[in-house]
Amino acid sequence: MKKTLNPIDFDHRRKQFLNKIKKGIAVFPSAPEQIRNNDVHHEYRQDSNFYYLSGFEEPNSILLFDTSSKTPFQMFVHPKDATKELWEGKITGPEGAKRLYGADAAFSSIDSKLFDDAFIHALMNAEALYYRVGIHEEWDRRIFSLMKRAVRQLGRTGRGMWPIHDPIEILGEMRLIKTKSEADRLERAANITAEAHVSAMKIAKPGMYEYEIEAALYHAFRGQGAGRLGYGSIVAAGANATVLHYVANNKKLEDKELLLIDAGAEFEYYTADITRCFPVNGRFTAEQTEIYSAVLKAQKSCVKMARPGKSMKDLHNHAIEVLVEELKKLKVLKGTSSTLIKEKAYLPFYPHGTGHWLGMDVHDSGRYFSESYDTPRKLEPGMVITIEPGLYFGAHTKGPQKYQGIGIRIEDDVLITSSGNKVLTSGAPKEIEEIESLCNLN
Ligand code: GLY
Ligand code: MN
Ligand code: MN
Numbered sequence: 001m002k003k004t005l006n007p008i009d010f011d012h013r014r015k016q017f018l019n020k021i022k023k024g025i026a027v028f029p030s031a032p033e034q035i036r037n038n039d040v041h042h043e044y045r046q047d048s049n050f051y052y053l054s055g056f057e058e059p060n061s062i063l064l065f066d067t068s069s070k071t072p073f074q075m076f077v078h079p080k081d082a083t084k085e086l087w088e089g090k091i092t093g094p095e096g097a098k099r100l101y102g103a104d105a106a107f108s109s110i111d112s113k114l115f116d117d118a119f120i121h122a123l124m125n126a127e128a129l130y131y132r133v134g135i136h137e138e139w140d141r142r143i144f145s146l147m148k149r150a151v152r153q154l155g156r157t158g159r160g161m162w163p164i165h166d167p168i169e170i171l172g173e174m175r176l177i178k179t180k181s182e183a184d185r186l187e188r189a190a191n192i193t194a195e196a197h198v199s200a201m202k203i204a205k206p207g208m209y210e211y212e213i214e215a216a217l218y219h220a221f222r223g224q225g226a227g228r229l230g231y232g233s234i235v236a237a238g239a240n241a242t243v244l245h246y247v248a249n250n251k252k253l254e255d256k257e258l259l260l261i262d263a264g265a266e267f268e269y270y271t272a273d274i275t276r277c278f279p280v281n282g283r284f285t286a287e288q289t290e291i292y293s294a295v296l297k298a299q300k301s302c303v304k305m306a307r308p309g310k311s312m313k314d315l316h317n318h319a320i321e322v323l324v325e326e327l328k329k330l331k332v333l334k335g336t337s338s339t340l341i342k343e344k345a346y347l348p349f350y351p352h353g354t355g356h357w358l359g360m361d362v363h364d365s366g367r368y369f370s371e372s373y374d375t376p377r378k379l380e381p382g383m384v385i386t387i388e389p390g391l392y393f394g395a396h397t398k399g400p401q402k403y404q405g406i407g408i409r410i411e412d413d414v415l416i417t418s419s420g421n422k423v424l425t426s427g428a429p430k431e432i433e434e435i436e437s438l439c440n441l442n
Contacts, residue, residue, distance in 0.1 A: 009181070010055045011102050013174065017053060018067055020170045025122045026065040026130035028167075029139045033059045045228065048360040049132075049171050051269055056101050058092060060109050065130075066122040071104035076115045079108040116146055123150045123162060130167040168365055175359055176366030177382035183415055185270040186358065186384055187424050189226065190413050192265045193272035194427030196220035201278050201429075201438040204259055210235040210249040213261065221265035230271025231362045233263035237280065241407030242394030244352060253280045258288055260407055269360050273386050274425050275411035282439035284432055287402050291391050294326030296430060298389040299410040302354060306387060307420040311376035312368060316354040319389040323350055327391075332399050348397045355386040358413055383416045384424070 017026070031047040046057045054063055054075070062076040078084075080093035094106035107114045123129065129147070133140055151161055178186065196217045204213055214235045221229065236246040237253045241260035253259060257280045264272040277292065279285070284292060298319045305318055324340050327333040327349060333340050340346065357364035364384075370377050379385070390409030393399045413424045429435055 009179075010053065014053055014065070014073055014102075016174060017167075017170060018065060018072055021065065021067060021128075021130050021165075021167070023067055023126060024128040024130050024165070025067070025119075025126040026063075026167055027119065027143065028053065028063040028132075029136060030056075030059050030061040032136055032138075043228065046269075048175075048269065048365075049167070052171065052175060052360060054101055056092070056097070062109055062115055064115070064118060064122065066126070068125045069104075069122060073102065073104045074118060075101065075103035075106045076109035076118075077106060079110060116142075119143075119146050120150045120153070123147065124153065126162065128163045128165055130165050130170070132166055132168060133164060169367075172365035172367060175364060176357060177380060178359065178384055178415070179382075182270060182359070183382070183384065185268050186272065186413065186415070189230070189265050189267035189270050189272040190274070190424035191427055192221060192224040192226050192267060193263065193274045194425050195224060196263065196265065197261060197274055197276045197428040198438060200259075200261055201276070201435060202441050204253060204278070204280055204439070206253055206255040206257075206280050208253050210237055210240070210251050210253065210259075213253075213259065214249045214263075217261070217263050224265070226265035226267050227269070228266050230264035230266040230273060234261065234275075235263070236260045236407065239394065239405035239407070241277065241409075242392040242397070242405065243407075244392070255281050256285060258284075258292075258406065258408065260409060262409065262411065264362065271358070271360070271362050272413055272425065273358055273362050273388075273411060274413065274428050275388060275390075275409045276428055276430065276435075277408045277410065278435045278439055282436060284436065288406060288408075289432065290330055291393075291403060291406050291408050292432065294323060294330065295389055295391050295408045295410050296432075297326060298322035299387060299412070299430070302387045302389065303412060303414060303421070303423060306379065306385065306414050306416060308380055308416060308418065309378050311378055312353075312355060312385065313376035315385075315387065319354040320346055320350065323389060323391065330400075330403075332403070349391050349393065349399065350389065351392070352388075352390065354389055358384045358386050379416045381416055381418045385414050385416065387412050387414055 028050045030050050034042040036042050060078045064074040075097040077097045078091050080091050085091050097103040097106035199220050200213050214233050232247050235249045237251050237259045238257040240246045258277050259280050260277045262275040301322050302315045302319050324337050324346050357366045388411035392407040393403040415422045
């Protein structure tokens with residue numbers, strides 16, 4: 001039996017994928033290394049689709065799938081190299097790719113002729129190529145030039161160029177429905193992240209800086225075995241929370257401000273995505289309580305609604321309905337609800353969606369619509385989504401003065417189950433009393 005390095009069943013995924021591409025071939029280049037400056041690289045993370053199909057984390061590698069070959073799963077990897085290994089650590093090499101990663105055949109990726117010839121040979125017998133155009137320009141050029149070489153070899157057969165399909169349509173669907181081991185990894189990422197948010201609530205106090213909290217989150221993530229961040233942490237005090245993609249994280253936390261943290265740990269390539277808001281001094285002001293309670297009401301109501309048969313659009317519409325009612329009660333909006341919704345009067349205060357797929361990527365792959373792309377698709381057991389309504393009174397929003405500078409979002413990660421859902425991030429408190437008591441522990 002072939003051995004794989006990771007308990008997730010990569011072999012099973014490859015078989016499913018090969019079945020779906022029928023008489024096609026598929027190519028996946030590894031994520032390119034990004035130079036930061038001179039000979040120093042940015043931290044390397046394997047491309048999610050590449051990892052999903054192989055579990056292989058090294059750069060300079062290629063996966064070639066060929067359904068008509070006796071060796072349908074071929075890997076092209078960096079060969080063993082004592083000098084490189086001295087500087088950068090162990091290299092698996094082609095033999096290791098076969099032994100540890102289940103490759104049916106494996107070759108050096110350094111000798112480019114090996115891949116180029118194998119690709120052309122595979123393409124000649126294929127009906128289509130599955131390859132993601134538009135991700136790496138250099139790779140696009142290489143693939144197009146190889147296809148031109150292959151088409152010339154067809155001679156005067158009258159056959160045209162092979163069609164190219166984006167494999168994300170197949171992989172997106174596969175990745176969208178999580179297996180038990182994937183859901184377990186997401187839950188682990190969620191637990192690690194929830195724990196980090198709790199630590200942040202405990203340590204934050206006026207006079208500290210946003211970056212100190214950012215550092216504490218990272219410490220808690222890595223300290224619990226997370227591989228890396230799932231995305232750049234947002235640690236936004238006061239009005240910074242009204243800037244949706246605030247990343248500077250360099251302001252001092254002031255008394256009476258709220259701190260919004262949107263941060264998630266990645267555990268074995270699966271990421272959590274949690275947002276919590278809490279008062280820096282441990283007590284919500286009256287105005288903060290009003291806005292927070294409105295968002296919490298919408299968020300909890302959407303969580304309750306999330307189950308098979310509902311769509312992300314249903315959840316978003318529901319969040320808007322609740323938030324509009326709440327904004328009316330707070331006299332931020334005036335008028336009939338249906339008109340306010342039709343005219344999108346809520347948009348300055350709630351400018352983003354209510355959630356997204358979650359998995360290996362924070363905004364994970366998978367269709368949001370039916371196969372014909374004309375109706376929102378229904379949620380199914382095994383999907384993991386975020387539910388993250390918010391309200392923002394920022395510099396460009398004309399709301400009551402007393403709410404100016406308040407930005408609140410509450411975000412949970414939710415696994416859809418056959419009977420409803422399971423909130424994976426319940427370890428991070430969101431009720432006002434729970435938050436205040438944690439904040440006052442320091
Ligand atoms: N942290 C990114 C998001 O919530 O979508
Ligand atoms: Mn999110
Ligand atoms: Mn988030």
